[in-house]
Amino acid sequence: MPLNIIQGDITTLKVDAIVNAANEDLAMGGGVCGAIFAAAGKEELKTACAGLGPCKVGHAVMTPGFKLPAKHVIHAVGPIWRGGKHQEEELLRQAYLSSLQLAEGAGLASLAFPLISSGIYGYPKDEALLVAVTAIGDFLKESEMQVTLVIYDRKSFSLEPTMVYTLQTYLKKHFTEDSDVPLYAQLESYRLRQSVAAESLVLPLEDRLHQLEETFSQTLLRLIDEKGLSDTTAYKRANIDRKLFSKIRSDIHYKPKKSTALAFAIALGLDPEEADDFLMTAGYRLSPSSKSDVLIRFFLEQGNPDIHAINEALFYYHLPLLGA
Template identity: 45%
Template sequence: MPFQIIRNDITKVKADAIVNTANPDVAVGRGTDCAIYHAAGRDRLLAARKKIGIMHPGQAAHTPAFNLNAKYIIHTVGPAWIDGNHDEREILHSCYEKSLNLAAELSCRSIAFPLIATGSYGFPKDEALQIALAEIDKFLLSHEMEVILVVLGRKAFELSEKLVGDIEEYIDEHGIAELHEAEYGIWYGSERWERPEQNKTSAMLGAPLFPDVSGMSLDEILERSEDTFQQKLFKLIEESGMDDVTVYKKANIDRKVFSRIRCKKDYKPTKKTAVAFAIALQLDMPAMLDLLSRAEIAFSPSSKFDLIITYFVTNKVYDIYEINAALFKYGQPILGA
């Protein structure tokens, strides 16, 4: 998929370009910088770094990757956090923007980032994450490249306290009680059947079911067959007014995967791919559940993944990067393909 968040040591990641949080001076720093020098080969990398010279915060430059499983190391100098009033955010935006643009100039097909400036430089992790996601999002809308955000562990990966609190409250509220099938909202095609006693939560999480077909012959039932997932997806794309490229980029879907979907009428997506398209198209819960049902995919009130997606959709938040950050935080698979 174009964007991934993974838990790993960045020196062990395979990518065309590895981003280093560089010391502004020609010297080996701490943290990620030190680890990259050690893994790449200290003497040769330091000699190459000397040719760049002193770097200013927000700049980016490249050297060979030497012993790393990469072609290039892109060095960028992050901002030291003071109080947020010394252009720290603007500098961090520049780090990501210039690193990504440099990777494009070098014809890289993939790039791996650490969460820049969140170690010894003290940049607040939740804000640093939002800046990283914003710049990656902007870049991928106009470029084809695999961008990997690498973190050592989920504890080093922070969302805003409010978002974490809201998600956890939502999971607690809607995930504790078992919701029985009798309470579910029933969805079939574009029609809806509701039981009078149905509550809001049940309607949001209820699996799409078939309507009452008692008294109908098998032939009559089969004649009611509706669009496949692929057919419905492309109808929704047409109705949205977005072109294919915009949709697959907003869904964090690789262009080749999207081409296969377009060509294969009976394509069966994974759950995370189907949900990614629903997010890109900004579908509400009924429309999303209907689309997923055509791929034989249902939602469950006992699934943390499903509850997190439901939280964002019911709150009309369709930023796939923000959603993926939350899914990663809670140990769930991220959206895309």
């Protein structure tokens, strides 16, 4: 199942478990930790934690959720930032993996994380985000779970500064919000119109209806085989739920959302031109008048992009995510 990034209050989510950014003593703290204790019931959660601590950095323990909508709370201890030279990245990654493994061992299907260690522990937010997405993404390559990364305040959400500069420069060059479509798009549109017009002159309508090309589903399954991927690898790379993929596989005429088609274009490692051809099987194309499409084209041009990295950028620009 996929990884999603949302803005919200983790204490309000109705999932199997939420993760608390805990301290080693499992005591009530401030920030996310304090909010979780308050929402769950301070005394109940204090009593439950009392017999479980101390908990080492990088490890996690689980208690009931008490008054929370979530059934359980997983208390994960992240590292304090000390300049990045004291195994902080390794320990933070392990805190995520320990939580995920604990949830999987308990048979949980859905889990929500805050951005661990990025508050009073001082871990740089852009680096904390990268560790979180990488650790969760790696886990989901082998496991089935619905995982949500909850950002409480968008002001605290940060991409790596060089990436922000690069994306903003690319957007200024390729994206327009007004009616003046870039020249390359005008030429492409003209080429398509001329192609369709020429074909319509040669072939009667009835003949053209008998010469329909592959559907989206047929094309997707063919490309998965041609790329040497398994079905599981393909839908996980696309950040798509297994149930949705089963629907696509079983229905030759399945009509996907554009975000779903784009997610599979990324999973297949297509370049921008190949992606446009693939999207056309579902009736879509990459539009220079869509900020989302322009951002996605940027990543496609870089070659074999990771969908979670793309979703980070989309979230940063307040745009809908892919997959999930």
